[in-house]
Amino acid sequence: MPEQPIRVGLFVTCLVDLFRPTVGFAAVKLLEDCGCIVEVPRAQTCCGQPSYNSGDRADTKAIARQVIAAFAGFDYVVAPSGSCAGMIRSHYPELFADEPEMATQVQHLAQRTYELVSFLTDVMGVTGVAARYDGIATYHDACSGLRELGVKDQPRRLLRSVAGLKIAELPGAEICCGFGGTFCIKYPAISDRMVGDKATEIVATGADTLLAGDLGCLLNMAGKLTRRGTAVRVRHVAEVLAGMTDEVLPIGAPDEAVS
């Protein structure tokens, strides 16, 4: 452990902020457990992906500038999402390639930005967590984390340390779930087919729980699984690793206590 504790800026991501704050708190817990000081800049909203992937460069840059300013000065920036971390890490430098005066700042931020689980394992050297979850989980590799950031083995490694948890590998875990940001509403028919195939494969594993590291994909898959009336519990991997599954119902699950 270094002399000075590591200061981490948490990039909450818009979906976690709005839909599932518990994932944010799970991230905070995991980071604090390994000795980081976590701060959450108030001036953050979104990483800019919706604009970026829609071809709106000007708005993307405006949003990105805000992120770059808000997260200047941290030792690391961590997001509980491979997709948002990938945006900052891989795409911000490209976005500002035509602004040499931004290059240092952008590069600096990009190199210090990590997806949560890979930060824990690859940077902090975490090899296990003190959590318990009774169930059989299958894991979907969200695309950006997998292919832009190389997140594949890290979550599985940490999940293996969770007491009571068994893992049933998902065939085709590397195939996109059909979320794709605005894709899923622009091309619902194709998206339906993709998430439908995914749901079928998830159910076929026999797992009672689906985990992944990106809330967008999780909302998509959870939405399909409940639409099909399956009982698979859907959660962000951070909730399980932080041992916080008692604090919130699975994504999309009905609250039996409310009548």
Add this chain to the structure above:
Amino acid sequence: MSGREDILGGIRKALKRGPLDAAAAAVLDARLAAPARNLIPARATSLDHPGQVELFVAMAEEVQTTVDRVAALADVPQAVAAYLASENLPADLVASPDPVLDDIPWAERPMLRLRRGKAEGGDKVGLTPAFAAVAETGTLMLISGPQNPTTINFLPDTHIVVLRADQIVASYEDGWTLLRQRQAAAGDAALPRTVNFITGPSRTGDIEQRMQLGAHGPRRLHIVLVGDGAAERPAGERPG
């Protein structure tokens, strides 16, 4: 403007320059005159020659080529006759007029009837030598010429190739080197019209992605591999 000038002009405009100057062109000319090898997988190059021969046979058999190994050229007629009999094939063959095949004592097997020349639509069995063979993927390298019509490689249902083990090289690059050496030795730079790399019999997966052999070319590719290649090739003749 002609299409040619227009296209070249467009390319130069896009590349933001005019035609290459003499010095720049000379650098590229020199590269073409002495082509450099790119990365070659170690699979075959890391082996000694007997190892390459074994690799060639294994890779060829993996793609449904059949290989029969004989000790000497004198054994070829017997091997060919036995193969044809085992496959229930006629003993009429169209064979390339390559003098390499003249060294084989065909007369010892009078049942085999060889017609020398190019193949016709009705030919059932073709017989050719090869120019070289590539261990890396079990690939034969054949070249066209007055003594090696290309049609024999494709029209008959069955293609029999007589290959000496010392013709097996590690890589395609070794094959190109042999080809260039041949041109240099011939005193001119003539390339053959056709170079055929052949890796197994003809096949298609076009119907439901299920593999069928013998789509348009030969259904069977049979190699009679002569010798073990150990002592036959002087070190100096190794391509490299």
Add this chain to the structure above:
Amino acid sequence: MQPTSHAFKANVDKALGDATLQTALGLAMLGFGPKRRSAVERLPEFEALREEGRRIKNQTLEHLDYYLETFERNVTRWGGKVHWCRTPGEAREAVLAICRSVDAKTVTKGKSMIAEEIALNDFLEENKITPVETDLGEYIIQLRHEPPSHLIAPAFHLLKEQVADVFRSSHTELDPARSLVEPRVLCDEAREILRPKFLAADVGITGANCLVAETGSSIIVTNEGNGDLTQTLPKIHIVLASLEKIVPTLEDATTILRLLARSATGQEFSTYTTMSTGPRRDGDLDGPEQYHVILLDNGRSAMLGTEFQDMLRCIRCAACINHCPVFSAVGGHAYGWVYPGPMGSVLTPKLVGVAEAGHLPNASTFCGRCESVCPVKIPLPKMMRHWREREFEQKLSPAPYRFGLSAWAFLATRPALYQALTGVAMRVLAAFGKRRGHFRSLPLAGGWTSVRDMPAPQGRSFQSLWAERQKAKAGR
């Protein structure tokens, strides 16, 4: 071929509702991924070779003019001729003129995507020349009068029963009661039917996987051997190639070939890799008497120096297609033109216009699987995004969508307002959704809820809860 890319959504609905197509797609797509993967795993140098392929193609593009001129010089040296064609129209006319010079009646064809791009078959037929496709897949779709649905497996959208049907209705000279159940039998029948056509053809047309500047050669790769019969038997061999097919040397071509078969079919090497240089030599017993290369530009030179230049590295292996989840769902015809899948989504807007093909680069989740398997490392998602940028700049995307985007960006750059508004919205949603945990339908979210539920938010936003926590901590 008249593009129908503008009707992509309708094409998609049709494809998704076509049970036969879905069965065929399911059968076909299963094999591609594992086959490529095992071939790649067998060759430890594969990753390094991808980098080499990328480098070779990039270096060639930097000196494209030089290599094309060198190529032409060498083709001419061996007695062949290069025809420089700016447009599909020029290419078609060049082919026609060559065919007319020998009064050609029938032309055999090996598989060529350029022939599809320039719509050669229809044009030849209009001019009373019969084109005969000889690749089994191409032959089948020619009989069915439909375009290919895949770069390397043109009939992969069909089941064997459909092939049997079209053979029975086309090969009327054969016994109508014959059994056509087995693919083996279908394959043999095509062989029997096509053999005399090979022998009778006046002209043979092939594509090219590489053109080699050093020697003036064209290289084709096939598994069937149809390309070889096509280019060896007739009097004339015409090669159709777009100009980015050029590589400097035989060694460079070899590197590309090492990548090609493994990426395409998962083979170590395709069955037939054939290099042709000029017409038959003096004394040769067979081979064509004339050798022509139709060198097509069709907008490619204008891609140099633009954000689409990387696309010119493409070796048409179809790995991106074979690994695309969108393609796996809808097949190739939905894309509405010659080139499907990710590579088509980049190339088609260039070749038929972004107004026609604007959907294609949008219909991607950017999952990145295509780029991860591309043997020459083309950043396909990035280039699809470039198309979206162009579309956005030209205001071609739908107005409500653009409005939604600007509204989001407006809010996203005003954190305080954003937090206030979204906070209220999420609380309302949470209150309504709490019991069920998800919504079956939601106003303004029909694209989402038409096919899946919308999970309800937890309630409070992270930011507001975090602010409370910090306050409590400070007050402690």
